[in-house]
């Protein structure tokens with residue numbers, strides 16, 4: 001499926017809400033003095049192993065989004081039913097920001113970097129807990145060797161830098177070639193172009209310092225960590241498959257943004273899915289793979305710590321069971 005401007009615009013049909021975000025989010029992201037203005041307390045973390053890798057999920061924070069945003073093309077009653085089937089309240093949904101820290105023999109790797117305390121709207125920010133929590137674990141930002149970037153949306157890249165200097169000064173920042181290519185374009189959509197501009201501003205300090213390394217879809221970016229292009233949410237959205245000593249973990253990133261809604265019907269698309277049809281096909285394919293291979297999975301926005309298993313449920317739907 002081609003990434004046409006028409007397809008792209010379809011995914012950002014957020015109307016007035018989108019216009020508000022376009023102005024407030026992008027402006028807030030571009031203000032260096034707005035980055036983590038207050039250092040929050042450390043937050044929850046969850047530690048497990050995948051073969052020889054130590055995997056720690058750290059909670060940068062959470063955002064609240066209207067439930068309709070998670071299933072733009074669904075009947076509200078159907079979304080209510082999906083939530084109630086999982087014993088979840090209807091109404092605004094909390095989207096957790098689960099950051100994976102992977103420690104190998106010689107590396108400390110982060111997958112995405114959270115919102116870094118940026119105020120997205122009139123509400124006080126509930127994020128920026130990643131670095132305080134790393135420090136609680138005895139890890140300084142300078143100890144991080146690699147940052148893998150799944151895609152360019154603010155809840156994943158706001159913590160890369162403060163637009164002046166990288167927040168992880170010694171790290172190599174890994175970005176997929178298709179996502180990089182997309183960041184060189186404009187779409188004509190105010191919200192999408194605001195995201196592109198802010199991502200470029202956040203990446204600039206590392207681009208200037210030659211700290212960004214582009215990878216190709218399906219590359220083994222780091223030994224034992226394979227990139228898988230999962231396009232649709234964004235044109236270069238990438239998920240990561242960890243493999244070590246016969247154990248594996250598939251980090252779904254934003255393939256499914258809500259553990260109940262997005263899995264109940266993978267054809268329901270999220271307001272931020274840039275290419276909805278492609279996002280849906282990618283979502284179904286990865287959920288089928290996780291089910292068939294009984295893969296341990298992780299979701300960036302699944303309820304903390306967001307690690308578990310996928311199984312089939314109902315007519316073409318899926319279910320997430322926490323590990």
Ligand SMILES: [Zn+2]
Pocket residue numbers: 153155156254300301
């Ligand atoms: Zn996200």
